Amino acid sequence: xxxxxxxxxxxxxxxxxxxxxxxEGVAVLCEGRIVFANAQLxxxxxxxxxxxxxxSELFAGETPPGAGRATACRMTREGxxxxxxxxxxxxxxxxxxxxxxxxxxxxxxxxxEMLRTxxxxxxxxxxxxxxxxxxxxxxxEREDLLTVVAHELRTPVTVISGYNKLLLSExxxxxxxxxxxxxxxSSKSCQRLNHFIGNLLETSRQAAGDAPLEVCEAAIATxxxxxxxxxxxxxxxxxxxxxLSLDPRAPSGRYDPVRVEQVLTNLISNAIKxxxxxxxxxxxxxxxxxxxxxxxxxxxxxxxxxVEPEDRERIFLPYVRxxxxxxxxGLGLGxxxxxxxxxxxxGSIRMDARPGGGSLFVFTLPAPSGGEV
Numbered sequence: 001x002x003x004x005x006x007x008x009x010x011x012x013x014x015x016x017x018x019x020x021x022x023x024e025g026v027a028v029l030c031e032g033r034i035v036f037a038n039a040q041l042x043x044x045x046x047x048x049x050x051x052x053x054x055x056s057e058l059f060a061g062e063t064p065p066g067a068g069r070a071t072a073c074r075m076t077r078e079g080x081x082x083x084x085x086x087x088x089x090x091x092x093x094x095x096x097x098x099x100x101x102x103x104x105x106x107x108x109x110x111x112x113e114m115l116r117t118x119x120x121x122x123x124x125x126x127x128x129x130x131x132x133x134x135x136x137x138x139x140x141e142r143e144d145l146l147t148v149v150a151h152e153l154r155t156p157v158t159v160i161s162g163y164n165k166l167l168l169s170e171x172x173x174x175x176x177x178x179x180x181x182x183x184x185x186s187s188k189s190c191q192r193l194n195h196f197i198g199n200l201l202e203t204s205r206q207a208a209g210d211a212p213l214e215v216c217e218a219a220i221a222t223x224x225x226x227x228x229x230x231x232x233x234x235x236x237x238x239x240x241x242x243x244l245s246l247d248p249r250a251p252s253g254r255y256d257p258v259r260v261e262q263v264l265t266n267l268i269s270n271a272i273k274x275x276x277x278x279x280x281x282x283x284x285x286x287x288x289x290x291x292x293x294x295x296x297x298x299x300x301x302x303x304x305x306x307v308e309p310e311d312r313e314r315i316f317l318p319y320v321r322x323x324x325x326x327x328x329x330g331l332g333l334g335x336x337x338x339x340x341x342x343x344x345x346x347g348s349i350r351m352d353a354r355p356g357g358g359s360l361f362v363f364t365l366p367a368p369s370g371g372e373v
Contacts, residue, residue, distance in 0.1 A: 025099075030094075030096050032064075044075060059076070060073060071086070217254055218255060219252050220285050223261055223264065227264040228283075231269065234269070238275070241281070243281070252296075253295075260345075264298075285297065295347065297363070307359060350363075
């Protein structure tokens with residue numbers, strides 16, 4: 001038979017009071033059995049008294065550490081979940097060992113929560129990569145489709161436009177007024193479709209990254225007047241005037257004239273589309289300085305229905321059409337292309353509310369080095 005456990009202390013009241021006041025659990029072992037336990041350890045175990053209990057039973061089958069050692073283990077609890085504790089052993093006289101237990105349940109819970117969070121983050125990252133890869137493939141497929149469709153459309157449009165010009169020239173025979181009107185309407189439709197195809201091709205080229213800029217110092221007035229002259233038939237058809245207000249302090253900029261003509265053509269074409277008949281489209285320039293850099297600011301304003309404030313940034317996204325634009329046809333690519341071109345120049349583009357109603361598109365282009373601001 002195993003010997004009876006020795007008493008840990010002569011039962012001095014001050015010793016127990018001090019032990020019970022500790023926040024750690026304290027126990028004295030003799031030959032593997034508890035001969036003394038403070039109130040904190042009893043509370044953690046869910047028992048009124050632990051004297052005579054096998055230490056291995058209390059600590060979930062773990063062998064308590066010897067003197068000078070530490071270990072982490074689970075502490076059983078009657079009627080509840082086990083607690084996680086860190087045990088340290090200290091040698092006492094008469095073959096007794098003092099155990100001091102620190103409750104690390106909350107630390108263990110935090111570690112498990114961190115592990116779960118880490119696994120969740122890893123899974124979320126994996127799913128995000130899958131979504132990004134799927135979006136990349138879909139984008140490539142869409143751009144390929146745009147390129148194919150645009151090229152396939154351009155050939156028949158060019159043929160139809162060529163025949164229209166030939167017939168309108170009357171080199172192959174005279175036309176009556178009604179025939180001429182039909183052919184002129186057909187030519188206008190071909191021009192609109194050709195412009196639409198150009199936008200599709202521009203979108204696919206820029207997405208592929210093969211649209212380099214040919215930047216030079218160019219006269220703003222010359223670029224603007226060229227675009228207005230090109231659009232004159234559309235302006236006259238709706239009885240619209242263009243009011244040019246060119247600041248002499250901003251006569252030129254550094255940009256690719258062909259690409260900026262495309263931006264101005266898109267913006268003024270939109271103004272023609274949405275401005276009321278017999279109205280005025282206002283185009284102006286002015287010098288601007290942003291963070292010590294000189295720019296030329298160009299604005300195009302119309303008296304049309306405008307765009308709601310919450311949609312004024314979204315309209316520069318591809319395939320987004322808002323308000324009146326939803327019923328105007330097209331794919332919503334024009335403004336997205338404008339933004340890409342302006343961004344590529346190092347400028348910015350935005351839409352503001354026009355005083356008195358309508359829309360005001362404003363974009364900036366770098367000024368020549370040493371240009372006046």
